[in-house]
Amino acid sequence: MATTESIQNAYIDFVLTEGMQPKSVYIFAKQNEMTEAEFYQFFGSFEAVEQSIWADFARKTLTEIRAQEVWAGYTAREKALSFFYGFFELLKGSRSFAVYSINTHPKGFTTPKVFEQLKAIYENFADEILKEGIETTELNDRKFFGKRYKDALWIQFIFVLNFWINDNSTGFEKTDEAIEKGVNVTFDLFQRSPIDNLFEYGKFLVQNGGIKDKMGF
CATH class of the missing domain: 1.10.357 (Tetracycline Repressor; domain 2)
Incomplete structure (x- = not known):
């Protein structure tokens, strides 16, 4: 089951491995065994994921x-x-x-x-x-x-x-x-x-x- 933290970790792993953001939420979700709908329950975009990671460092x-x-x-x-x-x-x-x-x-x-x-x-x-x-x-x-x-x-x-x-x-x-x-x-x-x-x-x-x-x- 997807969580805020699991999506953040998967995103970090992807960008550090590929050197770029995923080409689409669909591809990212499929690679991480979730649906697009599950992703959007937590974030509206990849930019929002990245914002939340930096915000969590401060929190x-x-x-x-x-x-x-x-x-x-x-x-x-x-x-x-x-x-x-x-x-x-x-x-x-x-x-x-x-x-x-x-x-x-x-x-x-x-x-x-x-x-x-x-x-x-x-x-x-x-x-x-x-x-x-x-x-x-x-x-x-x-x-x-x-x-x-x-x-x-x-x-x-x-x-x-x-x-x-x-x-x-x-x-x-x-x-x-x-x-x-x-x-x-x-x-x-x-x-x-x-x-x-x-x-x-x-x-x-x-x-x-x-x-x-x-x-x-």
């Missing part, structure tokens, strides 16, 4: 890291790092599929359709930890840029994903380094900085008589 990662005893005590930065490390550790077991999937989808300025479900899950997670970080004052809630923090985290995620695809280092240790440096730099930008203090000081002077008045001009 499994979140399930694993949230089950850790230390999770509740993590800062937003630590939760982001935990997701990155967990996701790419999980992805090691499906590297051949990841390379195939990424290399067969056009790259551009918009998110490839294959990542749409993954992105939605990731952004919900990012929203959650960013709100926690702002509430605990770990992160600075900037008026115009605070809402763009999750976009910065998504860009960081895609950067690391592409870095990992091309990483030939032993145990992908360079990817681990890229995660550590990239996530930390990104969160450093989210935190309060001297520029924020300068901006606040300037706003204070304007609201209380202006810079010129305070300097006696």
Whole structure:
């Protein structure tokens, strides 16, 4: 009997063996001893199968890291790092599929359709930890840029994903380094900085008589 997981596994096996998607759902279903109707009970297309595989990588990662005893005590930065490390550790077991999937989808300025479900899950997670970080004052809630923090985290995620695809280092240790440096730099930008203090000081002077008045001009 067909299941979501059995169709995903059969699809991965096919594309890695043949180097391409099946020519039709009919052929794919027949090869895997199911009917077309059974396939369509779970997925509307092969693209939907591939989307679900990437989405499941994110879901499994979140399930694993949230089950850790230390999770509740993590800062937003630590939760982001935990997701990155967990996701790419999980992805090691499906590297051949990841390379195939990424290399067969056009790259551009918009998110490839294959990542749409993954992105939605990731952004919900990012929203959650960013709100926690702002509430605990770990992160600075900037008026115009605070809402763009999750976009910065998504860009960081895609950067690391592409870095990992091309990483030939032993145990992908360079990817681990890229995660550590990239996530930390990104969160450093989210935190309060001297520029924020300068901006606040300037706003204070304007609201209380202006810079010129305070300097006696």
